[in-house]
Amino acid sequence: MNHTIVELTGIKVYRNRQLTLNIEQLSVAAGELVAVAGPNGAGKSTLLQVINMLLPYQQGVLKLFGRDISQTGREDARCNSSMMFQETLLVNGTVYDNVALPLNFRNYTQTEIEEQVAAALKNFHCQHLAERQAKQLSGGEVQRVGLARALVYQPKLLLLDEPFAALDTATRTAILGDLKQVAVANRITVLLVSHNFNDVLSFADRVVVLADGRMIQDDCPEVVLRRPVNLEVANLVDMDNILPCQVETDGREAIVRLAGGVAFRQNKPVPVGAAACCLPGDAVYILNRSSALRRQPLVTINGTIAGITPGIGAYKVRVESSSLSLTMRAPREQATGLISGSQVEVAFNPDEVQLIC
Numbered sequence: 555m556n557h558t559i560v561e562l563t564g565i566k567v568y569r570n571r572q573l574t575l576n577i578e579q580l581s582v583a584a585g586e587l588v589a590v591a592g593p594n595g596a597g598k599s600t601l602l603q604v605i606n607m608l609l610p611y612q613q614g615v616l617k618l619f620g621r622d623i624s625q626t627g628r629e630d631a632r633c634n635s636s637m638m639f640q641e642t643l644l645v646n647g648t649v650y651d652n653v654a655l656p657l658n659f660r661n662y663t664q665t666e667i668e669e670q671v672a673a674a675l676k677n678f679h680c681q682h683l684a685e686r687q688a689k690q691l692s693g694g695e696v697q698r699v700g701l702a703r704a705l706v707y708q709p710k711l712l713l714l715d716e717p718f719a720a721l722d723t724a725t726r727t728a729i730l731g732d733l734k735q736v737a738v739a740n741r742i743t744v745l746l747v748s749h750n751f752n753d754v755l756s757f758a759d760r761v762v763v764l765a766d767g768r769m770i771q772d773d774c775p776e777v778v779l780r781r782p783v784n785l786e787v788a789n790l791v792d793m794d795n796i797l798p799c800q801v802e803t804d805g806r807e808a809i810v811r812l813a814g815g816v817a818f819r820q821n822k823p824v825p826v827g828a829a830a831c832c833l834p835g836d837a838v839y840i841l842n843r844s845s846a847l848r849r850q851p852l853v854t855i856n857g858t859i860a861g862i863t864p865g866i867g868a869y870k871v872r873v874e875s876s877s878l879s880l881t882m883r884a885p886r887e888q889a890t891g892l893i894s895g896s897q898v899e900v901a902f903n904p905d906e907v908q909l910i911c
């Protein structure tokens with residue numbers, strides 16, 4: 555059964571008399587790994603603080619573990635949830651003392667404490683640090699110990715407000731990998747605030763995007779990445795191509811016109827006021843004479859290779875025509891065969907285009 559762990563309905567939060575959070579409906583099911591994304595000041599921390607009952611809301615209903623926290627659900631929710639912030643404060647003493655702290659508060663027996671602390675340290679690969687003084691840890695070790703402490707009492711909901719933002723990429727990826735394994739194995743629901751879309755892609759199975767306190771997109775990471783709902787999300791995911799366009803529609807189909815007389819049909823619904831096309835770089839191709847892609851209904855553009863930027867997985871190739879600049883992502887073996895300044899024919903499939911306002 556899919557239990558709802560977090561449910562916000564009509565939640566409004568005012569800070570300094572400003573409406574800072576305005577969530578019509580958000581439900582998170584048991585075991586879901588949800589990233590909360592959005593630009594600075596969008597309300598991500600506010601949302602997590604409300605769910606963690608650190609911040610009051612002025613309107614709406616917040617249910618945690620199926621119970622309205624304004625009625626009876628508060629204590630139950632506190633016992634079953636945990637939160638980590640960007641700065642993890644460890645108390646003076648050893649790592650073991652720190653991880654044991656929540657269990658001491660909850661009056662666990664000595665045997666239970668020893669067993670659960672050992673398991674939590676093992677989950678985050680810090681058994682070897684148990685006797686180390688907390689103040690002698692590196693930033694990455696502090697966050698690993700912080701996670702062990704946050705999960706040692708086996709809460710079912712974990713709220714993470716960018717705790718790994720200051721860590722290097724390799725450390726962050728490793729910690730998120732370990733966390734994902736623990737969360738999936740124990741069906742822990744996680745809400746992770748992150749500005750890093752690579753982290754979001756590797757960790758989350760759903761992304762909630764906030765802007766000005768509202769939810770503007772709620773989808774799986776790949777959809778947010780390829781089909782952002784507006785310019786704000788397109789910028790957030792660093793969309794390769796955002797091309798201004800004009801749309802003529804008769805209600806059934808639309809003609810999309812780009813600069814330089816490039817035009818194509820869209821058979822799917824077009825948002826009212828659409829003014830730009832989003833096109834992921836891996837949906838732009840270089841055509842050659844024998845290309846099998848020619849059989850598809852592609853939009854083609856003649857241009858010059860204006861830049862080639864190396865990357866792991868795919869190189870970025872910029873192709874410029876007199877009126878358009880397109881970024882393409884190409885495999886290394888193809889990209890290294892290209893020459894800056896040479897003429898190419900590039901193409902894209904209009905089905906890959908996402909129109910935004």
Ligand SMILES: Nc1ncnc2c1ncn2[C@@H]1O[C@H](COP(=O)(O)OP(=O)(O)OP(=O)(O)O)[C@@H](O)[C@H]1O
Nearest residue numbers: 569570574592593594595596597598599600601764
């Ligand atoms: N303690 C506070 N008192 C009053 N207003 C606040 C407070 N903290 C944040 N705000 C305001 O609430 C709004 C949302 O802030 P919040 O920190 O939730 O955004 P955020 O999306 O987490 O931003 P960031 O990515 O920069 O951390 C902002 O306009 C901010 O100025």
